[in-house]
Amino acid sequence: MSAPSADLDTAATLLRDHPGATDAAALRAADGRRVLAVVPDLATATVDLRDHLWETLDPADLPDVLVAVDTLPADAAGLDTEGPGSHTFRAPSTPTEEDLAEIWAETLGRPRIAADDNFLDLGGDSMTAALLLDLTNERLEAGLTLGDLLSAPSLAAIAEMIDRAR
Incomplete structure (x- = not known):
């Protein structure tokens, strides 16, 4: 695992300050994807947190994927970045x-x-x-x-x- 970039740390800080999240961490997956893990509160949908980042940050500063977790992992190994608790920032292209x-x-x-x-x-x-x-x-x-x-x-x-x- 390599260290996440500074822009991803900014995204994690934005979510930590969001009332719908209790914690967030920037991680780099083994395949190079920039992952933002977030612990949402019970009343907030992960997609709403994703939309907040999308509306607040420049596209270059967005993570590749936002993953909802119960507790923050030490690294991205084992995180399900494809399941229902994850949301990407890939814009429609066709x-x-x-x-x-x-x-x-x-x-x-x-x-x-x-x-x-x-x-x-x-x-x-x-x-x-x-x-x-x-x-x-x-x-x-x-x-x-x-x-x-x-x-x-x-x-x-x-x-x-x-x-x-x-």
Whole structure:
């Protein structure tokens, strides 16, 4: 493990000062990814902490992934940086991902959506799923079903599904 960068330490300090987090630490994973581990309070969703960082920091200062933990680890070894308690900062990069992110942000009431975000992890439910499917199918001329939305692990996977169907 190498030491985290100063910009990641700034992100950790921002979260430590946030009322929705009890602690945070900057870590560097073995694969080089910059990881920010946070201990959120019981009333705060990790994605809300991610959005706070996204709105506050320059893109170059953001971690690669934010991971919710119960206690801070000594290093990034063994952290699940892909599971439901983690959120990335990878912006949508294809036209379909960008269009879909706009629809998700509008439907879910979120300022930003990352390419790796999962609909359910962002608070999506059956009512918002119905609205999201209607808007997506209308605006993107897609034929998505509820099964497609629930089976895809991320916005990027759904965008790829739409692109393949075209």
